[in-house]
Amino acid sequence: MLAVVILTLVIFIGIKHGFNPTQIWHRIHNANWALFLAGFGVYYLTFPLRGLRWRILLENAYRESHANSVADMHLSGLTEIIFISWFVNCVVPAKLGDLYRAYLAKLWQHISWVKTIGTVVAERIVDILALAFLLAGSGLIAFHSRLGSIKIILGLGLILAIIGIIVLTLMKRLSPTIHRLVPAKHTARYAAFEEGTLLSLRRLPLVFGVTIPIWLLEGLRINFMFLALHISVSSITSVPYAAMLFFALGTAVLTTIPFTPGGLGIVQSGLLGVMVLLGLSKSDAGAVVIMDNLLSYWSIAIVGFLVYLVSKRSHFRNV
16 A cells, blocks of 8 residues: 555656656657567566576585575576565565465475575575666766765665674674573574574675675666667666666665565656756656566466466475
8 A cells, every 4th residue: 555655746746846747648658568578588587597596505504504405496496485485575575475475385395494585695695785886887887977866775775684684793793791691492493593593604605606796787678678678778877787787786786675565666766856956858757667666566466376376385385
């Protein structure tokens, strides 16, 4: 409900401030849908990569225990779980799909739910660190003369990276103290969570080696949206792909705000505002946001729902 309210407000405020629905519709109506489908393919290619990365994290975390169980978790099943969890994130707030992902893994191979949540937390921290690095780099390359317009996004990315580093540092260095502070009945659970988080980062270069291509493909997704709409960014940057990567990473940063499912409303208004601030016309920015929202939110909500329905849920029960 909150997401619908925010979207309604965004549309109302946009029209009030000069966004022309007719021009936006004209852009979308004349879009090259073959290029849109190419963007669709590029975007969905990230899911097997996310499944591969999660498998690496799980192997790291469960090296000393349940290694055989994790080895039996094939890539297609892990990818399917991640996709279903993204669907859940599209319909409920607070990233609850991440908890559901760990739950499905537990049903599949009877591994620790809490420890697996730790691998998901580690994955999020890796994403945040990669986002901060790539966001700063792409922003400086594409918009070095307009840093004032993107300072909020850059600042938010930096804050998230600092928080991620602090969390890992405190968890590692203050482990004995934290264990003493945790109530006795929860000590075992916290220990499992800590192991899942810290141990899953053992092969960190390999984890980052899979993470970087994921985000580069996200930038390519945005690039296909611009190409499909016949919109050029040559007027705002001399390095087009860096701008696309910045826009994609900016939307990812905004999805960390947990108030609405999948950041619906928040992501669109934030991306729209950044594009306009950087000099893109309101009609062009509006068309890009709508097309990208069809791909990155509504396709997940629709296709994910179908996958959830047709998926044999017993597939995740090794009984």
